Amino acid sequence: MISVIVPVYKIEEYLRQCLESLSAQTLDDMEIIIVDDGSPDGCPAICDEYAAKDARMKVVHKQNGGLLSARKAGFAASKGDYIGFVDGDDWVEPEAFSNLLDALAHTSDDAVVSGFYWRFDNGSGE
Numbered sequence: 001m002i003s004v005i006v007p008v009y010k011i012e013e014y015l016r017q018c019l020e021s022l023s024a025q026t027l028d029d030m031e032i033i034i035v036d037d038g039s040p041d042g043c044p045a046i047c048d049e050y051a052a053k054d055a056r057m058k059v060v061h062k063q064n065g066g067l068l069s070a071r072k073a074g075f076a077a078s079k080g081d082y083i084g085f086v087d088g089d090d091w092v093e094p095e096a097f098s099n100l101l102d103a104l105a106h107t108s109d110d111a112v113v114s115g116f117y118w119r120f121d122n123g124s125g126e
Contacts, residue, residue: 002030002097003080006088007059007070008047009028009037019050024058027098031056031072034088038064043088 002020007013023031034047036059043062051057060073075083084100086092096114103112 001080001086002082003074003078004032004084004086004097005063005071005074005078006032006034006041006076006086007037007067008034008088009064009067010041010043011039011089012041012043012046015043015046017091018086018088019046019057021048021093022025022086023054023095025056025092026095027101028056030056030079030097031078031080033077033088034059035074035077036061037066037070037073038062040089041045042093 006018006022009020019034030096032054034051034057036044036047039062044059045060045099046060051059054069058077059076062070062073065073082095082101100114103109
């Protein structure tokens with residue numbers, strides 16, 4: 001199983017897209033740990049909303065401590081054999097974590113790293 005940790009702080013505008021992409025993952029054997037790092041906006045309610053809809057998701061609410069603190073809180077709550085990270089203002093393709101675990105299954109490696117694309121507000125990317 002993989003545990004995906006999503007730190008959340010003041011990203012209300014992007015959070016739904018991130019959580020929708022994680023809900024769409026084709027991998028069932030995963031947990032998604034959303035860490036609300038004391039966000040003062042609508043993020044805590046959005047986190048709870050998505051956790052209520054997807055059994056793979058759980059929320060950790062904590063006082064603001066910064067990104068490293070949020071990731072540590074997510075790690076402490078994790079149960080997976082592997083850890084993945086997705087920032088709350090990013091999104092992933094539906095087979096992202098399935099592909100990463102498949103890559104691990106075919107090697108003796110302990111970690112995999114994926115590529116990424118930048119998308120700018122004007123629609124361009126690389």
